[in-house]
Amino acid sequence: MSADSTVNTGPSAEAPSPDSPDELAKVLERVGYLADEGVATAAFLALRMRRPLFCEGEPGTGKTALAVALAEALELPLIRLQCHEGIDAGQALYEWDFPRQLLHLRALEAAEGGRLDVDTAEQSLYTDRFLLARPLLRALTSAPCVLLVDEIDRADDEFEAFLLQLLDENAVTIPEYGEVRARTPPLVVLTSNRTREVHDALKRRCLYHWVEHPGLDREIAILHRRVPGIGDRLxxxxxxxxQRLRARELLKPPGVAEALDWARALLALGRDELDTAAAAATLGAVLKYSEDTDRVRATLDSLLS
Structure with missing residues (x-):
C-alpha cells in the first residue's frame, strides 16, 4: 500500500450516548462511579461533541477511574496507553514485525529461486500481516471504544506533538502503509497529575476539566458503594x-484510592470505628511516605477529634 493511501477501519456503529449530564451520572453510578455535576457535564459534552476530554488534577481524584467507568457504563472496549518518559510511536502506535518480515523475504527468495523482484517484495512487507498495532492504532481500528491516554504529563514534548493528528482528525499516518482513520471516533480521555505543564496545542484540541477531590458527603457515599459491609460510623x-489529611502539608495527600484502602484495612482487622490505636496500626494504607506517617502519628488525637 502506498503512503498516500487511506484505510478506513472500525465498525460504523455509534457508541450509546445518554441524553443529559444527569442521565450520564446515573449510568456511571450503576457501575460504581459517583460523578459530581462538573465531571458528569464534562464527560457528557465530550460524548456529545465528539471531543477529547483532558482531565487534570491531584493524584487519586478519580481521573483514570472515570475513563474505566465510562467504558463499562457505555459498554465500550477500554484501550489504555500508559505514558512514561521516553515513550515513542513504536510503543504507542505501531511497530513492524521485523523477524516475520525477514522470514517472509527468505521464503519469497527461496520460492523465486533467488530471483527476487525488489519492488514486489517491498510492497508485500508493509501489510496488515506484519503490522503490530499498539494502543493508539488499536483504538482507531476498534472504534467505537474509550481510549485512555493516562498521565500524559509523564511523556515528553515530542510525544505530545505526535498525538495532535489523532486528536484533530481521529487518524494517524504510517509512512509505509498509509493513513488509518476511524469511521467512528473513539472517546478519548487524557489524564494529567500536573507534574509538568502540558502544551496549549494539545489542550486546545480537548475539553478541559480540573478534577477535585470529592467533598465529604460524596466521599462517604463512595466508601459505602465501594467497601461492602462498612458501617455508617466508620x-x-x-x-x-x-479530608483533614488533605488539608495538611503532606508530601502525598491521600486520594480516594487511599481512603478505600484505609477503610478496607480497618474492616480486615475487624474494626468498626476509627480510634487512635486503629489509625496508628493502619496509617500505611493511607499514607505512602515515612515523613508523612511520622508527622501524622504524632498528632493522631487532633486528626480524629
Whole structure:
C-alpha cells in the first residue's frame, strides 16, 4: 500500500450516548462511579461533541477511574496507553514485525529461486500481516471504544506533538502503509497529575476539566458503594480523617484510592470505628511516605477529634 493511501477501519456503529449530564451520572453510578455535576457535564459534552476530554488534577481524584467507568457504563472496549518518559510511536502506535518480515523475504527468495523482484517484495512487507498495532492504532481500528491516554504529563514534548493528528482528525499516518482513520471516533480521555505543564496545542484540541477531590458527603457515599459491609460510623470517620489529611502539608495527600484502602484495612482487622490505636496500626494504607506517617502519628488525637 502506498503512503498516500487511506484505510478506513472500525465498525460504523455509534457508541450509546445518554441524553443529559444527569442521565450520564446515573449510568456511571450503576457501575460504581459517583460523578459530581462538573465531571458528569464534562464527560457528557465530550460524548456529545465528539471531543477529547483532558482531565487534570491531584493524584487519586478519580481521573483514570472515570475513563474505566465510562467504558463499562457505555459498554465500550477500554484501550489504555500508559505514558512514561521516553515513550515513542513504536510503543504507542505501531511497530513492524521485523523477524516475520525477514522470514517472509527468505521464503519469497527461496520460492523465486533467488530471483527476487525488489519492488514486489517491498510492497508485500508493509501489510496488515506484519503490522503490530499498539494502543493508539488499536483504538482507531476498534472504534467505537474509550481510549485512555493516562498521565500524559509523564511523556515528553515530542510525544505530545505526535498525538495532535489523532486528536484533530481521529487518524494517524504510517509512512509505509498509509493513513488509518476511524469511521467512528473513539472517546478519548487524557489524564494529567500536573507534574509538568502540558502544551496549549494539545489542550486546545480537548475539553478541559480540573478534577477535585470529592467533598465529604460524596466521599462517604463512595466508601459505602465501594467497601461492602462498612458501617455508617466508620465510613464517616474515615472520610472526615482523609479530608483533614488533605488539608495538611503532606508530601502525598491521600486520594480516594487511599481512603478505600484505609477503610478496607480497618474492616480486615475487624474494626468498626476509627480510634487512635486503629489509625496508628493502619496509617500505611493511607499514607505512602515515612515523613508523612511520622508527622501524622504524632498528632493522631487532633486528626480524629
Amino acid at each position: 465510613a464517616r470517620q474515615v472520610a472526615e480523617a482523609v
